[in-house]
Amino acid sequence: DFLARMDFMNSWLTEGEPKTFALPFFFFPQGFMTGALQNHARKTMIAIDRLNFGFEVMKEWGGEEIAERPADGIYVTNLYLDGAKWDASQARLVEADPGVMYGALPVIHFIPVENYVEPAEEYQCPLYKTSVRAGVLSTTGASTNYVLSISLPIAEHTNPDFWILQGVAALCNLND
Numbered sequence: 129d130f131l132a133r134m135d136f137m138n139s140w141l142t143e144g145e146p147k148t149f150a151l152p153f154f155f156f157p158q159g160f161m162t163g164a165l166q167n168h169a170r171k172t173m174i175a176i177d178r179l180n181f182g183f184e185v186m187k188e189w190g191g192e193e194i195a196e197r198p199a200d201g202i203y204v205t206n207l208y209l210d211g212a213k214w215d216a217s218q219a220r221l222v223e224a225d226p227g228v229m230y231g232a233l234p235v236i237h238f239i240p241v242e243n244y245v246e247p248a249e250e251y252q253c254p255l256y257k258t259s260v261r262a263g264v265l266s267t268t269g270a271s272t273n274y275v276l277s278i279s280l281p282i283a284e285h286t287n288p289d290f291w292i293l294q295g296v297a298a299l300c301n302l303n304d
Contacts, residue, residue: 148191150206152300168240180244186235211296220281252277
């Protein structure tokens with residue numbers, strides 16, 4: 129993990145602006161993502177309070193597979209799933225293999241979208257900084273451990289409530 133963080137910092141310094149961002153490496157990822165939305169707001173002249181992220185799960189599993197930065201938004205790496213796994217062949221969330229608690233997520237494109245509406249047929253997967261999932265309540269009433277919800281495609285025979293009951297979440301860091 130230390131070497132991965134050093135590689136990330138080295139690419140940040142040498143490339144000026146990296147192609148991907150390992151969200152777990154940020155102490156306050158919410159601030160970083162707000163900055164990404166602010167950059168998009170300036171570029172497009174759209175008020176930031178009308179922007180939120182839409183999501184596209186990529187085929188690539190690591191930042192080294194990404195050739196260039198996206199035209200809009202950010203590519204996010206190094207996230208995990210707790211209680212489910214990502215099926216790359218079907219490009220959707222599926223039940224975890226027996227005895228496997230955590231699995232990696234591929235690169236996710238966080239795309240700034242004006243007046244974003246969460247797709248009802250997808251699971252709004254909460255992303256937490258740690259696997260503890262608990263945190264102090266902030267002034268907004270949300271846990272300081274909660275980052276945001278990522279919209280993930282799911283199997284047609286399931287609905288979002290199924291994944292909620294399974295307790296599925298995305299994580300920046302594993303504490304186990």
